Amino acid sequence: MMFFHFYCFIIFCCVHRHVTLKDEESIPPIAKYFNTKGRYEEVNPYLRQDILAVNRSSLQPPSSQCREIHLTAIIRHGTRYPTAKTVRDMQQLHNIVLNNFTEEQSWLRETLTQWTMWYTEDMDGRLVQKGVEDLKHLAVRLSKLFPTIISEEKLRGGLIKFITSSKHRCVNSTLSFKAGLTEMWAITDVEFGHEVNDALMRFFDHCTRFVQEVDKNSSAVIEVDKFKQGLEMMRVQKKIAEHLGISSSLITYDLAEAAFLLCSYELAVKAVNSPWCLLFDEDDAKVMEYASDLREFWKRGYGHDINSKSSCLLFHDLFSRLDKAVNENTLHQQVTEAVTVQIGHADTLLPLLTLLGFFKDAVPLTSANYASQAQRSFRTSRMLPYAANFLLVLYDCGEEGIRLQPLLNEQPLTFPGLTDQQASMLLYEDVRKRYRDLLSGCDFEAECQLLRNPAEV
Ligand SMILES: *[C@@H]1O[C@H](CO)[C@@H](O)[C@H](O)[C@H]1NC(C)=O
Ligand SMILES: *[C@@H]1O[C@H](CO)[C@@H](O)[C@H](O)[C@H]1NC(C)=O
Ligand SMILES: *[C@@H]1O[C@H](CO)[C@@H](O)[C@H](O)[C@H]1NC(C)=O
Ligand SMILES: *[C@@H]1O[C@H](CO)[C@@H](O)[C@H](O)[C@H]1NC(C)=O
Numbered sequence: 443m444m445f446f447h448f449y450c451f452i453i454f455c456c457v458h459r460h461v462t463l464k465d466e467e468s469i470p471p472i473a474k475y476f477n478t479k480g481r482y483e484e485v486n487p488y489l490r491q492d493i494l495a496v497n498r499s500s501l502q503p504p505s506s507q508c509r510e511i512h513l514t515a516i517i518r519h520g521t522r523y524p525t526a527k528t529v530r531d532m533q534q535l536h537n538i539v540l541n542n543f544t545e546e547q548s549w550l551r552e553t554l555t556q557w558t559m560w561y562t563e564d565m566d567g568r569l570v571q572k573g574v575e576d577l578k579h580l581a582v583r584l585s586k587l588f589p590t591i592i593s594e595e596k597l598r599g600g601l602i603k604f605i606t607s608s609k610h611r612c613v614n615s616t617l618s619f620k621a622g623l624t625e626m627w628a629i630t631d632v633e634f635g636h637e638v639n640d641a642l643m644r645f646f647d648h649c650t651r652f653v654q655e656v657d658k659n660s661s662a663v664i665e666v667d668k669f670k671q672g673l674e675m676m677r678v679q680k681k682i683a684e685h686l687g688i689s690s691s692l693i694t695y696d697l698a699e700a701a702f703l704l705c706s707y708e709l710a711v712k713a714v715n716s717p718w719c720l721l722f723d724e725d726d727a728k729v730m731e732y733a734s735d736l737r738e739f740w741k742r743g744y745g746h747d748i749n750s751k752s753s754c755l756l757f758h759d760l761f762s763r764l765d766k767a768v769n770e771n772t773l774h775q776q777v778t779e780a781v782t783v784q785i786g787h788a789d790t791l792l793p794l795l796t797l798l799g800f801f802k803d804a805v806p807l808t809s810a811n812y813a814s815q816a817q818r819s820f821r822t823s824r825m826l827p828y829a830a831n832f833l834l835v836l837y838d839c840g841e842e843g844i845r846l847q848p849l850l851n852e853q854p855l856t857f858p859g860l861t862d863q864q865a866s867m868l869l870y871e872d873v874r875k876r877y878r879d880l881l882s883g884c885d886f887e888a889e890c891q892l893l894r895n896p897a898e899v
Contacts, residue, residue: 470705470719472727477734478788479706480827481521482576485851493579496586500854501835501847504867508839510591512767514760514782515584518791518830519607519615520573521710523565524703531700532561538692548687553717561707569611570711574618576829577785581622583852588835591780594627597634601780604636607643607787615829616785642756643786646742646793649752649890656746665745666737668809670695675733678726685721695733702730710828731823732812738822739807742792750797754884756790757797760834761874761881767836768844768870788826795832797880799858800850801825825850836870844870 474484483489488497524532536559543551585592596602606616616636624634641648646657656662669675679698683690701721708716722730739745767777795801801819805811833849847867848855857868857876874881 468715470709470715471724472705472719472722473709475724475727475731475823476702476706476710476827477731477738477822478826478828479703479710480823481710482580482827482829482851485824485827485830486853493575494582494586496583496852498587500852501587501849502854502867503837503839503847504842504845505839508837508842508845510588510835511771511777511838511844512764512780512782512836513584513588513591514763514784514834516756516760516784516786516791516794516832517577517580517615517619518788518826518828519569519609519611519785520576520618521570521828522573522611523568523570523711524561524707526563526566528700528703529561529563529565531696532704533559535697535700535704538688538697539686542689542692543687544689546687548685550717550720551686551688553720554686557717567609567611569614569618572711572713573611573615573828574621577615577618578622578625580829580831581619582626584831584833585623585626587852588781592623594623594629596780597623597627598629598632601776601778602634603779603782604634604785605639605642605782606636606785607790608638608640609644609787612643612785612787613638616783619783619785642759643784643790645755645886646752646789649748649886651890651892652748652752654892655748656741662746663737663740665740665807665809666733669733669736669812672809672812674729674812678722678729681726682721699730699733702727728816729812731821732807732815735818735820735822736807736809738788738792738826739820742789743796743820744802744806748889750793751884751889752886753790753793753797754880754886754889756794757880757884758886760794761877764834764836764846764870771836771838771844788822788830791826791830791832792822795825795850797884798848798877800848800855802858827851837867846870846873 473480476484488495539551539554592602604616604620606612620634620636624630646652675695675698679693679695680690682698682701683693701718705716705719705722708714708718742749744750763779763782767779770777801821803815803818803820805814807815807818807820830851835847835849837845837847839845845867848857857873868876
């Protein structure tokens with residue numbers, strides 16, 4: 443027994459020292475599985491050394507004569523606090539850790555009783571200071587990547603337009619992006635406006651059919667519920683209970699998720715490697731990640747056709763802007779909207795990426811194919827961290843034509859179904875051909891109308 447205590451003490455010390463470090467080693471090994479609660483730095487690890495680093499060689503225009511003529515950036519807000527519901531789950535988990543242990547020793551539980559619950563319900567999803575920096579830094583990096591269009595001259599000339607969702611975290615992210623530019627160029631004599639447009643940036647709230655058939659319909663996410671009750675998840679919950687010396691019947695999926703979220707928020711908000719992270723090894727984290735990916739897949743991704751169709755308005759808005767820039771350029775006029783910065787949500791980006799066919803696996807994600815989906819491309823941890831950004835860059839390449847390059851999180855994307863080396867920078871007319879069915883259809887009003895009740899047919 444003496445020996446056992448001594449052994450526990452040693453581990454406790456090491457763990458404690460480890461979790462208070464703030465250098466790179468203190469990033470929990472499970473940080474790359476945090477879905478939409480992950481840091482942008484985990485997606486682009488070179489940013490951990492230098493948050494303003496850019497890799498211009500990853501942009502590969504087909505020739506040196508290519509000139510940027512337009513950029514649309516659809517950006518998710520930066521790091522935010524948990525929502526009120528998540529905070530309530532965190533509180534419940536913390537209370538169970540404090541009050542409901544069995545007689546058994548648990549060094550991890552001891553460590554967690556020293557942890558102070560500091561999240562409060564009124565934080566409800568607000569942007570945090572780190573989130574302000576996420577957007578400021580992104581603005582500076584994008585101006586380094588695209589110096590000829592994200593320039594002081596274009597900003598002062600009113601050629602950079604800002605559109606945002608009305609949510610406070612998005613408005614504040616928009617202000618932060620603008621501040622990133624104005625502070626860099628020391629602009630103090632002018633202020634730049636923005637437009638609030640929820641029809642565009644929160645289309646999911648306005649699509650009645652999506653709301654009825656998916657968002658408010660628990661049967662639409664049946665696969666998620668099955669996975670949460672399945673063997674993989676049971677194993678994770680049981681391990682958490684064992685680590686804590688708590689009866690395993692007390693650790694529900696929601697509380698396991700609360701522990702995972704505590705780990706992710708402590709890292710994202712405070713840059714701390716929290717002891718909550720020690721409840722999960724990498725295999726456990728992959729199971730948690732899959733549960734969340736399943737939910738995104740069925741609620742915003744390929745699971746139901748209406749999920750992506752709800753973004754038809756944004757899709758058409760995007761292409762009409764690209765068309766306009768191409769036309770002005772062809773007529774040798776100045777492109778009136780050189781840059782459009784649109785700030786919204788993960789729920790804004792995912793349906794659009796899905797509509798465009800990105801990250802589509804051969805087989806749908808279900809509760810039963812966790813193992814065979816290990817190499818799936820539909821991975822929200824990589825697609826949608828805080829400040830995730832989808833860029834479409836139009837180039838005038840002279841004799842090589844007008845070309846379009848898509849990028850996600852500053853990495854080039856390849857248009858789906860194409861493997862050709864140049865596929866990431868197609869001729870704009872070929873991109874239009876690829877999406878011609880959507881361009882001539884994808885009518886928001888028609889898609890989002892409620893279908894007639896089958897009983898009446
Ligand atoms: C920059 O991008 C190029 C081309 O995509 C890639 O080969 C290279 O590894 C990248 N460099 C860094 C530091 O990420
Ligand atoms: C957990 O502990 C609290 C406080 O001691 C007690 O009121 C509650 O009944 C316990 N719950 C369970 C399920 O043991
Ligand atoms: C947004 O920013 C303003 C000014 O910096 C700040 O006062 C406010 O609390 C922020 N709001 C949210 C919801 O983060
Ligand atoms: C709810 O979802 C299920 C499964 O997708 C579907 O069959 C059903 O029609 C939906 N219910 C409503 C009210 O739309």
